[in-house]
Amino acid sequence: xxxxxxxxxxxxxxxxxxxxxxxxxxxxxxxxxxxxxxxxxxxxxxxxxxxxxxxxxxxxxxxxxxxxxxxxxxxxxxxxxxxxxxxxxxxxxxxxxxxxxxxxxxxxxxxxxxxxx
Amino acid sequence: xxxxxxxxxxxxxxxxxxxxxxxxxxxxxxxxxxxxxxxxxxxxxxxxxxxxxxxxxxxxxxxxxxxxxxxxxxxxxxxxxxxxxxxxxxxxxxxxxxxxxxxxxxxxxx
Numbered sequence: 207x208x209x210x211x212x213x214x215x216x217x218x219x220x221x222x223x224x225x226x227x228x229x230x231x232x233x234x235x236x237x238x239x240x241x242x243x244x245x246x247x248x249x250x251x252x253x254x255x256x257x258x259x260x261x262x263x264x265x266x267x268x269x270x271x272x273x274x275x276x277x278x279x280x281x282x283x284x285x286x287x288x289x290x291x292x293x294x295x296x297x298x299x300x301x302x303x304x305x306x307x308x309x310x311x312x313x314x315x316x317x318x319x320x321x322x323x
Numbered sequence: 324x325x326x327x328x329x330x331x332x333x334x335x336x337x338x339x340x341x342x343x344x345x346x347x348x349x350x351x352x353x354x355x356x357x358x359x360x361x362x363x364x365x366x367x368x369x370x371x372x373x374x375x376x377x378x379x380x381x382x383x384x385x386x387x388x389x390x391x392x393x394x395x396x397x398x399x400x401x402x403x404x405x406x407x408x409x410x411x412x413x414x415x416x417x418x419x420x421x422x423x424x425x426x427x428x429x430x431x432x433x
Contacts, residue, residue: 237418248327248410248425249367256419265422296366300418311357312412312421314366 208232212297212315219287219322227282227318229297237300238280239264239312240272242293249296255280287322294319326350327413327424335430340401344427346394346411356387357412358396361426367410370396401431 210231219225229238236257241249251264255274269291271283280299284291298312329346336342348356356373371378373385373394384397394411411424 239421241423246425249423251421254419262419298421300421302418311369312359312367314368316366317364 210297210299210313210315212295212318214318215316216319217321219284219320221288221322223287223322224283224285225287225320226284227295227297227320229280229282229299229315231278231280231297231299231313233299233301233313234277235299235313236277236302238274239298239300240270240280240282241296241298242266242291243296243317244293252282252295284320287320289322292320292322325425326422327411329409329411329424330427332426333428333430335432336401337432338401338403340431341397341399342401342429343398344396344409344411344429346396346424348392348394348411348413348422350413350415350422351392353392353413353415354417355414356385356394357414358383358385358394359410359412359423361408361410363407367423370409398429401429403431403433405429406431 239254240252243249253272255261258277261272273281295318297315358370359367360370361367373387377386382399386395408426408428410426
């Protein structure tokens with residue numbers, strides 16, 4: 207089972223370039239998330255999606271856009287990369303149990319390491 | 324104030340020691356609580372959920388105090404393989420908000 211797959215795993219960009227990170231999950235999960243992780247900051251939520259065709263802003267959405275055109279894919283875009291966006295990006299997905307108060311486990315991809323020069 | 328705060332660490336303990344991590348959260352409407360483990364340069368993985376009555380999984384014990392908005396993780400008989408960063412996670416709004424603490428790094432020394 208592939209679980210959650212992120213591509214690319216590593217990327218170096220120049221300031222002002224654009225790129226898209228792809229997250230794909232094969233577990234039929236409804237909820238998907240994009241986080242960034244920086245030293246001393248923990249994981250911070252960028253955007254999330256509660257289903258196909260829906261997206262919402264998280265804690266640090268500025269400079270990023272997302273799309274969820276298919277249930278299994280969640281794309282994170284950087285339109286004009288800045289050095290402050292150098293980080294490790296994690297995608298995660300979650301099963302939504304019938305009892306919505308029990309929020310279930312997050313499954314993460316292996317991360318995408320982005321450096322913006 | 325950050326929504327989820329943890330002991331800053333790092334914790335360096337000898338094998339066999341007992342170590343406790345603390346976590347506090349600010350949102351009184353928080354619904355679910357978890358401890359995740361993250362190995363160096365790897366993705367986080369669920370260690371255990373935290374229930375109001377407290378729960379135990381082998382050498383690991385988690386406690387929740389809703390009144391004080393406080394969560395703890397106790398590791399007994401530490402192993403070298405327990406070395407990792409431990410992340411406290413709090414959710415609300417039926418899981419639309421999954422908020423991670425900054426993590427506490429543990430190094431178990433031989």
